[in-house]
Amino acid sequence: MFIPGKIIAIFTFPGIIVHEFAHMIFCKIRKVAVFEVCYFQFDNPQGFVKHERTDNFTTTFLISMGPFLVNTLLCLLICIPAYLPVKFFEIDHLFSYFLVWLGVSIGMHAIPSDEDATNIFEQAKVSVKHFNILAIVSFPIIGLIYLFNALRMIWADLFYGIIIGLGIPSLLFG
Amino acid sequence: MRYKKCEICGKRAEQNKMVIVENTLYCIECFEKEFEEKELLNGKKVIRELDPTVCSNCNHDNGGEELPKLSIYPICLECKKVIDKQVFPDWVKAFIAGTIAIIIIGFIWNLRFFKAYEHIHTANTNYVNGNYENASRLMSLAVIEVPEVEDIKAMAGFFKGIDLLVKDSCTEALFLFEKYKQAIPADVNLKSFIIQARAGSFFDKKNYKGFLDASNQYLALDSTQAQSWAGVASAYSCLYAETKNEEYKTQTYTCLAKAMSLDSTSKQMKEYMNLIEYRIYSKQIIRREQFKKQFPTGWSKI
Ligand SMILES: [Zn+2]
Ligand SMILES: [Zn+2]
Numbered sequence: 001m002f003i004p005g006k007i008i009a010i011f012t013f014p015g016i017i018v019h020e021f022a023h024m025i026f027c028k029i030r031k032v033a034v035f036e037v038c039y040f041q042f043d044n045p046q047g048f049v050k051h052e053r054t055d056n057f058t059t060t061f062l063i064s065m066g067p068f069l070v071n072t073l074l075c076l077l078i079c080i081p082a083y084l085p086v087k088f089f090e091i092d093h094l095f096s097y098f099l100v101w102l103g104v105s106i107g108m109h110a111i112p113s114d115e116d117a118t119n120i121f122e123q124a125k126v127s128v129k130h131f132n133i134l135a136i137v138s139f140p141i142i143g144l145i146y147l148f149n150a151l152r153m154i155w156a157d158l159f160y161g162i163i164i165g166l167g168i169p170s171l172l173f174g
Numbered sequence: 175m176r177y178k179k180c181e182i183c184g185k186r187a188e189q190n191k192m193v194i195v196e197n198t199l200y201c202i203e204c205f206e207k208e209f210e211e212k213e214l215l216n217g218k219k220v221i222r223e224l225d226p227t228v229c230s231n232c233n234h235d236n237g238g239e240e241l242p243k244l245s246i247y248p249i250c251l252e253c254k255k256v257i258d259k260q261v262f263p264d265w266v267k268a269f270i271a272g273t274i275a276i277i278i279i280g281f282i283w284n285l286r287f288f289k290a291y292e293h294i295h296t297a298n299t300n301y302v303n304g305n306y307e308n309a310s311r312l313m314s315l316a317v318i319e320v321p322e323v324e325d326i327k328a329m330a331g332f333f334k335g336i337d338l339l340v341k342d343s344c345t346e347a348l349f350l351f352e353k354y355k356q357a358i359p360a361d362v363n364l365k366s367f368i369i370q371a372r373a374g375s376f377f378d379k380k381n382y383k384g385f386l387d388a389s390n391q392y393l394a395l396d397s398t399q400a401q402s403w404a405g406v407a408s409a410y411s412c413l414y415a416e417t418k419n420e421e422y423k424t425q426t427y428t429c430l431a432k433a434m435s436l437d438s439t440s441k442q443m444k445e446y447m448n449l450i451e452y453r454i455y456s457k458q459i460i461r462r463e464q465f466k467k468q469f470p471t472g473w474s475k476i
């Protein structure tokens with residue numbers, strides 16, 4: 001089933017806001033100047049962060065991968081309390097379903113975009129010449145990000161959100 | 175605004191309009207003249223000079239005083255305010271605060287489910303380890319946390335039933351098993367517990383024919399256990415004590431022999447057989463606890 005990105009964006013808007021917030025917060029942590037942020041819009045891209053260029057690979061890596069850490073963590077923290085009533089005790093409660101929607105929406109936008117991956121890739125090519133370990137490790141990660149984004153066509157983002165939001169709690173609580 | 179001296183022509187120029195190429199300071203005119211061909215800059219380190227007293231966003235001149243910096247860029251307070259607002263607007267602050275609040279509320283709101291889960295988990299461990307009293311108590315605590323879940327109520331009833339069964343309160347145990355039998359999962363083998371409770375309940379009511387019938391049903395479920403044969407032997411011994419019919423005595427010894435062939439060493443089995451032998455000899459039907467109290471070191475014919 002094909003649903004335009006704009007429709008998905010509307011239903012999962014908290015994930016986009018958190019994704020851009022994660023980029024922004026890692027800019028602040030790494031003391032990189034941020035000039036402009038769009039947290040949500042209907043046009044493509046649905047959000048962006050314009051920040052100062054940096055030659056530090058770790059900084060670029062953290063800023064680009066920020067959403068992976070922040071969105072995944074928030075998805076898990078929001079979904080864990082809802083898991084027991086919904087799946088373990090099978091109690092229907094609106095608030096629990098709201099938590100699942102919010103958590104999975106945020107989890108769906110955890111994977112860095114192709115632009116984020118390209119940012120890492122461009123700098124990794126330079127840093128790898130200086131035998132930067134993180135740069136070496138980042139190549140397979142970049143590959144996985146491109147692959148994942150291609151698979152968004154078949155709902156890879158939704159599956160990721162569900163695996164984090166419901167799969168991990170099911171491992172914790174059985 | 176600050177001025178610096180060009181290291182090429184020696185003229186004073188605005189610092190913001192100067193460039194450092196490989197540690198040499200150029201004014202903009204000298205820079206453009208020297209590097210007219212852009213290729214000349216290849217491989218060279220080029221840095222634009224930044225006047226710390228001029229805002230790099232709005233060009234506001236702060237006189238002699240240095241401005242705060244955004245990364246390396248001097249920024250006036252007005253611009254900093256605007257950029258901060260744009261970069262982290264109030265509605266995003268509210269959204270993030272709201273999300274954190276929802277996480278906290280989510281955990282508090284659903285705390286009872288975590289508690290119930292913990293109680294159920296520990297109750298099951300206690301049940302597996304044979305600590306039925308604790309298992310029953312913990313499962314009842316889980317029911318208090320999630321009273322709306324019927325399955326948990328049924329499991330609490332079942333654990334309570336098992337606890338009563340091992341304490342020989344068979345009639346009460348049977349009542350609980352019957353009450354919740356629809357909701358108890360199939361894998362707990364409720365049928366055998368119901369038969370045991372029924373046997374005990376018949377014994378309590380001195381209905382020894384019913385006791386024999388239930389004991390035979392239990393034997394039919396599992397004839398590989400000494401306990402099953404001893405149960406039937408016990409029922410026959412009660413009938414013998416009641417009726418003095420020798421046939422029942424013969425049946426008692428037949429079943430006892432079968433039980434002995436399966437287990438003649440365990441303490442529990444030895445005690446049980448001793449009780450049956452006493453019953454045959456004395457034609458008195460007393461409960462196990464009473465027997466233990468009366469003959470703490472066991473009974474013998476002398
Ligand atoms: Zn000059
Ligand atoms: Zn300014």
